[in-house]
Amino acid sequence: MVWLRRTTHYLFIVVVAVNSTLLTINAGDYIFYTDWAWTSFVVFSISQSTMLVVGAIYYMLFTGVPGTATYYATIMTIYTWVAKGAWFALGYPYDFIAVPVWIPSAMLLDLTYWATRRNKHAAIIIGGTLVGLSLPLFNMINLLLVRDPLEMAFKYPRPTLPPYMTPIEPQVGKFYNSPVALGSGAGAVLSVPIAALGAKLNTWTYRWMA
Numbered sequence: 001m002v003w004l005r006r007t008t009h010y011l012f013i014v015v016v017a018v019n020s021t022l023l024t025i026n027a028g029d030y031i032f033y034t035d036w037a038w039t040s041f042v043v044f045s046i047s048q049s050t051m052l053v054v055g056a057i058y059y060m061l062f063t064g065v066p067g068t069a070t071y072y073a074t075i076m077t078i079y080t081w082v083a084k085g086a087w088f089a090l091g092y093p094y095d096f097i098a099v100p101v102w103i104p105s106a107m108l109l110d111l112t113y114w115a116t117r118r119n120k121h122a123a124i125i126i127g128g129t130l131v132g133l134s135l136p137l138f139n140m141i142n143l144l145l146v147r148d149p150l151e152m153a154f155k156y157p158r159p160t161l162p163p164y165m166t167p168i169e170p171q172v173g174k175f176y177n178s179p180v181a182l183g184s185g186a187g188a189v190l191s192v193p194i195a196a197l198g199a200k201l202n203t204w205t206y207r208w209m210a
Contacts, residue, residue, distance in 0.1 A: 013059045013068070017075035020055055021083070041143075045136040045183025048100055050194040052076075053131045056106050057123060058198040066114035073106035098146045101138040105131045120199060128195030132187030140180045 056069035077099060084097040109127040116122035 021079040041179035049135040049187040054198040069106040069109040073102035128192040132191035136183035
């Protein structure tokens with residue numbers, strides 16, 4: 001029955017990854033990524049890095065297979081591209097949804113787990129830090145490829161968008177005021193305890209299954 005248990009594990013990964021993507025796309029009844037990535041890239045970076053690391057490390061430790069984190073991120077990416085196509089089919093512009101870049105950060109988490117010979121604590125500390133550091137960098141590169149995202153945010157407003165979440169033009173500051181630097185720093189710090197939480201949830205799951 002090992003095949004049935006493994007199949008169930010990977011089915012759980014698909015279900016949770018899809019729900020995580022739904023949370024990203026539909027949070028607050030508006031397109032989270034396109035608006036918030038430009039309104040507050042720091043908040044976006046923290047939320048995405050912590051959301052990715054808690055699910056990815058949970059299932060990576062649950063299966064014990066390096067590569068599971070990348071599998072998790074790949075499902076999220078594919079599902080978001082499906083949603084992007086759905087919005088495009090409804091008449092919205094192609095750039096209305098900019099798909100977040102989760103896969104490279106998840107690959108770093110997998111690589112850490114593999115390189116440390118499946119050391120859980122190294123995956124939490126080193127892997128969590130790498131996810132928090134890298135995700136803002138990859139996503140800022142991704143945003144630079146989007147055609148005029150502020151125009152998209154203002155031209156297609158969501159009626160349920162609260163006033164304090166209204167898209168604003170980002171201000172250019174010095175390095176310490178850089179959204180990438182702040183997002184990477186805060187993400188690196190916060191992703192470690194969130195990764196530890198994911199590992200702890202894995203322990204609780206095993207106890208529940210027992």
